[in-house]
Amino acid sequence: MSEAGMVWIDGQRAVDPRVSIYDRGFLYGDSVFEVIRTYGGKPFGLGEHVARLHRSAAKISIELSWTEAELEAEIRSALRDAGFAESYIRVIVTRGVGALGLDPDLADEPTRVLMIHPLTLPPLPVYRDGVGVYVVDSIRATDGTSAEGAKASNYLANLLALRDAKRHGAYEPVFIDHTNGEVLEGGTSNVFAVFGDTLVTPPERRILGGITRKHVLAAASGLQVRVEPITLERFRSADELFLTSTIREVVPIVRVVEPSGEHTVGKGVPGPHTRAIHRAFRAHVGAPTHPMPWEQPS
Ligand SMILES: Cc1ncc(COP(=O)(O)O)c(C=O)c1O
Known part of the structure; x- marks a missing residue:
């Protein structure tokens, strides 16, 4: 994947993106994700991908504080900012940061990471x-x-x-x-x-x-x-x-x-x-x- 990607964390553009080592995504893989691509610059099946992300989060009991429509709007706006001809989009939602320990209730708010890279295809x-x-x-x-x-x-x-x-x-x-x-x-x-x-x-x-x-x-x-x-x-x-x-x-x-x-x-x-x-x-x-x-x- 090209280094030329752009990243947003919890809706904020991150020029030097970092997440806490106490984030449960890092500690336990306690997170869900989606991969989306564009055709003609437009994200294909965005609604379906965002709905699946929300279903995935529900299946592992991560409570989200945003709506599907809000997340869709955030992705569309980030895509416009990134401005690539065709994009690879990755959305990651972790259970969030918390004290060490397996108990999911230790986590605070979910962490939301959005990565947009120029699309590269198989050879x-x-x-x-x-x-x-x-x-x-x-x-x-x-x-x-x-x-x-x-x-x-x-x-x-x-x-x-x-x-x-x-x-x-x-x-x-x-x-x-x-x-x-x-x-x-x-x-x-x-x-x-x-x-x-x-x-x-x-x-x-x-x-x-x-x-x-x-x-x-x-x-x-x-x-x-x-x-x-x-x-x-x-x-x-x-x-x-x-x-x-x-x-x-x-x-x-x-x-x-x-x-x-x-x-x-x-x-x-x-x-x-x-x-x-x-x-x-x-x-x-x-x-x-x-x-x-x-x-x-x-
Ligand atoms: C385990 C698994 N099955 C199927 C798929 C294909 O899903 P989609 O067509 O939504 O990309 C993926 C995609 O990453 C996957 O990880």
């Missing part, structure tokens, strides 16, 4: 050639807790899974529910499978309800859409696979890497439905569809 080969995913059992801090489905900041399991994925030559980990062998989601993404003319994605259980996922489901046309569990066995036999996230949109998956071996997805190249869905998604969000990310010159 061309990610889209042109597709990527490998590495399959890992999901044993995450929030699994089975009230924080399930919240975008809580404790990503330790996700980042360790990403490290393992990279060590196995893969781009992204994909979590499997170890209790039933069902595919859940990527380290920072949702996953989709295409079987013939049917598009399938796992239900919102033990996963983050991705905003890109929702818009991909809305934009996909000409395919039957099913939201249902996918076993790992079925996942690896799909004709096409792809992952979705706010910054990356739609990324084709062409290899499924497991400790026991590697599977090629379909013909081992990004499939026609994945391409069509990515195009439909960009049209849906009002982004240019010529050239597409896999067509950009390197």
